[in-house]
Amino acid sequence: MNRRFSIAIDGPAGAGKSSIARAVAERLGAMYLDTGAMYRAVGLYFLRMGRDADAKYVADSVGDVHISVKPEGGVQRILLNGEDVTEAIRTPEASLAASRVAAVPEVRERMVALQREIARGYSIVMDGRDIGTKVLPNATLKLYVTASPEVRAQRRHRELLLKGEDMPFEQVLSEIAERDYNDTHRAASPLVQAEDAQRLDTSEMTREQTLNEVERLFREAIGG
Ligand code: DC
Numbered sequence: 001m002n003r004r005f006s007i008a009i010d011g012p013a014g015a016g017k018s019s020i021a022r023a024v025a026e027r028l029g030a031m032y033l034d035t036g037a038m039y040r041a042v043g044l045y046f047l048r049m050g051r052d053a054d055a056k057y058v059a060d061s062v063g064d065v066h067i068s069v070k071p072e073g074g075v076q077r078i079l080l081n082g083e084d085v086t087e088a089i090r091t092p093e094a095s096l097a098a099s100r101v102a103a104v105p106e107v108r109e110r111m112v113a114l115q116r117e118i119a120r121g122y123s124i125v126m127d128g129r130d131i132g133t134k135v136l137p138n139a140t141l142k143l144y145v146t147a148s149p150e151v152r153a154q155r156r157h158r159e160l161l162l163k164g165e166d167m168p169f170e171q172v173l174s175e176i177a178e179r180d181y182n183d184t185h186r187a188a189s190p191l192v193q194a195e196d197a198q199r200l201d202t203s204e205m206t207r208e209q210t211l212n213e214v215e216r217l218f219r220e221a222i223g224g
Contacts (some may be wrong), residue, residue: 001189003222004121004123005028005127005140005218006119006124006139006141007021007024007025007028007030007140007141008122008126008131008132008133008139008141008142008194009021009024009127009128009143009145010127010131010132010133010142010144010178010193010197011129011191012184013095013152013164013180013190014156014176014178015146015152015202016145016155016210017127018036020127020145020202020205021127022034022074022125023211024125024211024215024218025125026074026099026213027211027215028123028125029123029185029220030122030123031071031123031124031125032076032124032125032126033069033076033115033118033119033124033125033126033127034076034078034128035126035127035128035129035131036098036129037069037076037078037089038067038069038078038109038111038114039098040078040090040094040098041065041079041080041085041089041096041203042062042080042101042102042107042111043066043089043094043097043098043100043101043102044080044089045065045084045103046058046082046097046100047093047097051212052100053096053100055103058104058107058175059105059106061105061109062107062202063222065080065081065107065113066079066081066082067079067080069144069210070152072137077151089150090163095133095175096178099178099179099182099183100182101185102110102129102182102183103187105187108130110122112134112135115131115135117130117211119136125139129183129189129190132144132194133192134189139224140221141216141217141221142194142196143198143214143217144197144200146200146202147201149176150173151202152176153169153172153173156172156176157169158170177187198217
């Protein structure tokens with residue numbers, strides 16, 4: 001395909017956005033950008049300082065945080081002030097810190113500018129919370145991927161078990177609920193479905209069914 005395109009994938013935590021986005025990017029030969037990883041890296045910076053809940057401090061010092069992404073063998077590595085934090089950002093503490101700092105307008109402004117800069121010149125699949133509404137308002141295809149909180153918590157619980165972390169299911173579910181609340185109630189770019197986004201509830205869908213459906217919607221969007 002010659003023409004450049006962009007696919008915006010938004011939705012709540014644990015809906016499977018990043019695994020869908022990565023696979024779709026691979027199928028369509030596009031670049032993949034996980035914007036949540038960027039907020040996680042900012043969250044980790046302030047978590048390490050013990051200041052992630054201090055919105056004023058975060059707003060005043062976000063200029064000290066330098067995030068960059070480096071594609072490596074199909075995996076996106078993420079650098080925080082030059083340090084590779086790709087694995088370090090995947091803890092429940094970093095998740096919560098990410099949702100806190102993501103509510104700070106100064107953080108969002110920096111991240112959105114960086115995301116647009118990365119997207120320039122590429123066909124891209126981006127996943128996050130505000131991609132269709134804010135970052136790529138003219139995306140070729142906008143998807144709002146969701147699943148019930150219980151299904152999302154089950155998926156996250158299984159992922160954590162595979163990493164050797166045996167967190168009680170009830171705790172995973174309550175952290176998902178807390179992040180849903182933070183993401184949908186913040187004043188700056190809260191998570192909402194873009195008016196022109198297609199809604200995809202994956203609660204009852206396998207990964208393969210989901211990918212086929214996304215590809216079908218994409219073909220439809222480009223008129224082929
Ligand atoms: O998708 P994720 O769980 O890795 O995202 C981490 C946090 O970052 C999540 O609480 C919401 C926030 N986020 C955001 O506000 N905007 C984005 N585009 C991506 C993530």
